[in-house]
Amino acid sequence: MIRLHETIVVERTLEDCYRYLLDFSTSEQWDPGVYRAEKLTAGAPAVGTEFDLLLNSAGRHVPMRYTLKEASGNCIRLLGEGPGFSADDTITLRDCENGKTEIDYVAELSFSGPAGRVEGLLRPWLNRVGRKALAGLETALTRADTAPVQTASQRLAHRLVFPAMPSFTRRGYLAMPDKGLSERVDGKVFAITGPTSGLGLATACALSRLGARLVLVGRDPSRLEAAREEVLAFSGAPASSIDLLEAELSLVSEARRAGEILCRRYPALDGLINNAGALFAERDETEEGHERALAVLLLAPYVLTQVAMPSLKAAGGHVINVSSGGMYTQPLRLDDMEYRQGDYDGAKAYARAKRGLVAVTEYWARIHPSVRFNSMHPGWAATPGVAKSLPTFNRLLEKRLRDSRMGADTIIWLATARCVEDCSGLFWFDRRPRPTAVLPGTAVSSDQQARLIEYLAQTCAV
Ligand SMILES: NC(=O)c1ccc[n+]([C@@H]2O[C@H](COP(=O)([O-])OP(=O)(O)OC[C@H]3O[C@@H](n4cnc5c(N)ncnc54)[C@H](OP(=O)(O)O)[C@@H]3O)[C@@H](O)[C@H]2O)c1
Numbered sequence: 001m002i003r004l005h006e007t008i009v010v011e012r013t014l015e016d017c018y019r020y021l022l023d024f025s026t027s028e029q030w031d032p033g034v035y036r037a038e039k040l041t042a043g044a045p046a047v048g049t050e051f052d053l054l055l056n057s058a059g060r061h062v063p064m065r066y067t068l069k070e071a072s073g074n075c076i077r078l079l080g081e082g083p084g085f086s087a088d089d090t091i092t093l094r095d096c097e098n099g100k101t102e103i104d105y106v107a108e109l110s111f112s113g114p115a116g117r118v119e120g121l122l123r124p125w126l127n128r129v130g131r132k133a134l135a136g137l138e139t140a141l142t143r144a145d146t147a148p149v150q151t152a153s154q155r156l157a158h159r160l161v162f163p164a165m166p167s168f169t170r171r172g173y174l175a176m177p178d179k180g181l182s183e184r185v186d187g188k189v190f191a192i193t194g195p196t197s198g199l200g201l202a203t204a205c206a207l208s209r210l211g212a213r214l215v216l217v218g219r220d221p222s223r224l225e226a227a228r229e230e231v232l233a234f235s236g237a238p239a240s241s242i243d244l245l246e247a248e249l250s251l252v253s254e255a256r257r258a259g260e261i262l263c264r265r266y267p268a269l270d271g272l273i274n275n276a277g278a279l280f281a282e283r284d285e286t287e288e289g290h291e292r293a294l295a296v297l298l299l300a301p302y303v304l305t306q307v308a309m310p311s312l313k314a315a316g317g318h319v320i321n322v323s324s325g326g327m328y329t330q331p332l333r334l335d336d337m338e339y340r341q342g343d344y345d346g347a348k349a350y351a352r353a354k355r356g357l358v359a360v361t362e363y364w365a366r367i368h369p370s371v372r373f374n375s376m377h378p379g380w381a382a383t384p385g386v387a388k389s390l391p392t393f394n395r396l397l398e399k400r401l402r403d404s405r406m407g408a409d410t411i412i413w414l415a416t417a418r419c420v421e422d423c424s425g426l427f428w429f430d431r432r433p434r435p436t437a438v439l440p441g442t443a444v445s446s447d448q449q450a451r452l453i454e455y456l457a458q459t460c461a462v
Pocket of ligand 1: 193194195196197198199200217218219220223247248249250274275276277278296322323324325326377378379380381382383384385386407
């Protein structure tokens with residue numbers, strides 16, 4: 001048997017540390033030895049809850065299942081089984097006062113079969129793995145004082161476009177030095193559009209686990225209900241913490257109605273995450289006569305945000321607009337917002353609308369200082385939306401694409417991290433601000449931004 005023992009002290013309350021660690025699937029955020037982790041048992045973690053982990057081991061992913069054996073408020077004990085090894089982990093928390101907590105982690109590892117015969121040789125390597133895990137936990141539980149900035153090499157890679165593209169895959173997410181999502185948002189109200197699959201669902205799950213109250217805004221009542229069930233199973237939050245709001249967001253009238261309902265039900269709204277989106281192969285118009293990509297990706301978030309503004313102002317809220325790296329390829333086309341000229345290209349229509357959304361984000365940040373506005377792009381994530389609209393891209397990059405949680409990471413982090421509380425009007429990717437334009441002729445000038453706002457105000461009558 002090999003016994004690993006590490007102790008760290010973090011500037012977080014004992015309760016914060018306990019809640020974070022009790023859901024052991026958060027180990028994927030802090031232990032570099034864990035590739036992905038899932039809570040298998042629905043509801044809040046308790047004695048008997050099971051977690052499936054995929055461990056990083058010499059370029060392979062080795063499965064391991066943990067069961068929570070003890071959860072006593074300051075002690076967590078987990079027993080784990082993998083192929084040819086088992087683990088008995090005991091995490092003891094001690095309140096050090098001044099808001100600090102000591103985390104004492106003991107892992108007893110036993111090996112059978114061939115590994116059992118060379119157990120002694122594994123000890124130095126396992127000690128390193130244990131030290132890295134606890135260093136990762138310390139980082140995940142340490143609040144950054146300042147908002148992160150782009151490094152010089154990241155800035156150059158993004159300016160040159162192509163060098164930055166590999167980071168759009170899961171490689172970019174996995175290379176992030178801190179993947180922790182430990183800042184709680186208990187009782188804060190976030191409305192999320194497009195919460196029924198992909199990034200929106202992953203965002204809803206994570207925010208619910210961090211204590212948020214959610215308004216799930218979607219067009220289909222049965223998919224909304226299924227999303228609510230999935231979020232509750234993931235987070236273990238009470239059913240009363242999730243509200244549903246039905247709205248077909250390709251229609252300006254529906255976006256307006258949803259905004260009005262939000263304002264009525266939530267006079268103070270802490271967050272609005274404009275995530276709903278799709279890419280359309282053919283040009284099509286909504287029953288209100290708008291090109292469909294423009295309607296879903298730009299008109300709806302514009303109207304919803306404008307109408308919900310009083311509630312956002314009352315809470316000093318945060319609007320997070322989900323854009324796309326595809327935006328980099330296209331300029332704004334103020335002369336052809338409805339894409340009537342030339343052959344329709346769904347990817348171009350999508351990119352133009354996403355660029356418009358980022359430009360509006362910057363405008364709002366300037367004129368509404370009491371609300372924060374940020375936009376982001378998620379990289380390339382394997383979601384139902386990507387599988388449907390870009391099947392070849394999805395197949396070719398299948399193994400390299402992010403999963404939904406990786407794609408949603410920056411949305412969740414922006415919604416929860418205190419170090420970005422003073423940031424507004426920025427465009428983010430992998431927790432760092434990025435340039436909004438890299439190709440010549442694609443930047444939105446202030447005159448174009450003003451004309452865009454005029455167009456949106458006239459078209460949507462808000
Ligand atoms: N995945 C990526 O690699 C990637 C990359 C860049 C940007 N994005 C952006 O990320 C966001 C989420 O995309 P995803 O990949 O997670 O796609 P997804 O799995 O298809 O999810 C899209 C969500 O938007 C909702 N939605 C679509 N049209 C709607 C409408 N007319 N009214 C109301 N809701 C509507 C969908 O609801 P239903 O369930 O009712 O269809 C679904 O909940 C989108 O804005 C997308 O453009 C994704």
